[in-house]
Amino acid sequence: MLEADVIQYRGFRNIERDGKAVGFQICVRSDYYRGVWLSQLRPGKVVVDGVTYPKEDVIWEINGKDHTVAELAEAGGEFWRITDVATLKIMKDGGLSQGFHDVSVRFAASCSYMPPFLDQFDEDGDDRSFNGGTYTRKNMIIV
Amino acid sequence: MYQYDRKGPKRGVALYSYSAEFGLTKTLEDCFEDVHDMGAHGIEILANTHIANYPYPTDEWVENWFRLCDKYEVVPVEYGNWIDSHVLGDRDLTTEESVAMLSRDIRLAHRLGFTVMRTKMPVINDLLEPVKNWREIIKGALPLAEQLNIKMCPEIHTPSNLKGKLVTDFVDFIKETGTKHFGLNIDFSVFRTEFKEGEWVDPNYTPNAPEDIIPLLPYIYCCHAKFINMSEDFRETTIPYPEIIKVMQENGWDGYLLSEYEGADKYDPGYEVGQTLRRHHVMLKNLLGD
Numbered sequence: 398m399l400e401a402d403v404i405q406y407r408g409f410r411n412i413e414r415d416g417k418a419v420g421f422q423i424c425v426r427s428d429y430y431r432g433v434w435l436s437q438l439r440p441g442k443v444v445v446d447g448v449t450y451p452k453e454d455v456i457w458e459i460n461g462k463d464h465t466v467a468e469l470a471e472a473g474g475e476f477w478r479i480t481d482v483a484t485l486k487i488m489k490d491g492g493l494s495q496g497f498h499d500v501s502v503r504f505a506a507s508c509s510y511m512p513p514f515l516d517q518f519d520e521d522g523d524d525r526s527f528n529g530g531t532y533t534r535k536n537m538i539i540v
Numbered sequence: 541m542y543q544y545d546r547k548g549p550k551r552g553v554a555l556y557s558y559s560a561e562f563g564l565t566k567t568l569e570d571c572f573e574d575v576h577d578m579g580a581h582g583i584e585i586l587a588n589t590h591i592a593n594y595p596y597p598t599d600e601w602v603e604n605w606f607r608l609c610d611k612y613e614v615v616p617v618e619y620g621n622w623i624d625s626h627v628l629g630d631r632d633l634t635t636e637e638s639v640a641m642l643s644r645d646i647r648l649a650h651r652l653g654f655t656v657m658r659t660k661m662p663v664i665n666d667l668l669e670p671v672k673n674w675r676e677i678i679k680g681a682l683p684l685a686e687q688l689n690i691k692m693c694p695e696i697h698t699p700s701n702l703k704g705k706l707v708t709d710f711v712d713f714i715k716e717t718g719t720k721h722f723g724l725n726i727d728f729s730v731f732r733t734e735f736k737e738g739e740w741v742d743p744n745y746t747p748n749a750p751e752d753i754i755p756l757l758p759y760i761y762c763c764h765a766k767f768i769n770m771s772e773d774f775r776e777t778t779i780p781y782p783e784i785i786k787v788m789q790e791n792g793w794d795g796y797l798l799s800e801y802e803g804a805d806k807y808d809p810g811y812e813v814g815q816t817l818r819r820h821h822v823m824l825k826n827l828l829g830d
Contacts, residue, residue: 399564430556431586431588432588432594434624434627436628470628471628473627473628473633476594476595478594507626509622509623509625509660510660510662512665515666
């Protein structure tokens with residue numbers, strides 16, 4: 398079962414290559430009530446301890462496959478189920494330090510049945526919209 | 541497969557009601573068990589939510605689906621699907637692409653034993669008008685729907701009005717084509733008369749009287765029994781349920797009323813929507829006399 402918060406404690410760790418940390422990953426669930434086609438996603442920025450990583454720096458792994466945000470926009474035939482997490486991967490030499498971190502992830506899902514004036518999302522902003530927003534979880538631990 | 545033979549309006553539950561709990565504290569089977577507790581025999585699922593591996597469930601999942609229906613005496617009534625024409629950011633799906641998406645859902649609905657689909661149309665404005673090519677999309681899918689005996693039903697939801705252009709256009713389409721495989725799902729939000737002080741009400745909204753549903757009954761294949769507030773003595777305080785049910789019974793309507801709760805409080809920590817649904821089913825059971 399998933400954790401109730403969008404940002405999951407489980408799955409938060411450094412990404413290692415050849416024994417060295419080369420980045421970190423954050424798992425999120427969708428708090429929308431239905432799964433979405435990947436092109437419906439409106440991915441935004443990730444902020445860790447006050448450092449902003451623009452959406453272009455984030456790789457979304459869904460169903461075991463990596464996608465850049467540009468690739469997500471084209472992936473209208475692939476589906477993210479609400480019972481699965483997406484793993485957000487960010488490359489960073491050395492990864493994150495051992496200990497506590499405050500994490501924010503911003504994303505939303507576009508929706509064909511909402512009037513277009515409501516179906517808007519500012520990916521770089523901080524507002525909440527009907528279909529998404531900025532999710533924050535504090536004191537996440539890197540072991 | 542389980543059959544429920546009662547005639548007239550019947551009780552069911554839209555599993556969307558469990559949106560704050562499904563996948564976190566409740567499995568699909570937990571939802572079925574809750575519905576069974578209430579003595580309801582119909583269910584609506586959302587394809588994109590409740591089917592594992594949607595849109596390609598495994599044979600094992602489908603086998604388990606029918607096991608759940610039998611064990612909990614539940615009829616698969618309505619399959620919620622979306623024509624997601626705006627799924628790509630930079631262009632709308634073509635008519636052919638939309639028909640292909642819809643056809644895939646028709647096949648899957650049939651495979652799971654459903655006979656009605658709540659087919660959500662993509663909209664283009666704040667009057668909830670559907671995309672311009674909706675007629676072509678539906679016509680493209682009608683032969684398959686006929687072959688598999690599936691009725692595609694857009695949902696008529698506030699602020700739409702039963703006498704408004706949206707409904708008139710759908711009814712005209714049904715009359716022109718003579719089809720029995722495209723109809724309506726009426727969401728009872730169109731009958732809502734009471735609002736909290738200071739609550740925002742869509743300026744496009746005018747409540748319908750219960751009898752406004754009468755001319756549409758031949759085209760209605762199921763309803764979303766929307767409810768907003770159930771009192772401690774089991775009355776819905778915002779929608780005139782006794783009058784609506786009476787009109788439907790007196791005019792010989794046969795089908796499922798699928799309880800749907802979408803109050804924002806269901807996302808409060810610890811909220812159990814099953815209790816809210818049970819209150820609604822006390823009222824429906826008494827009104828229907830089942």
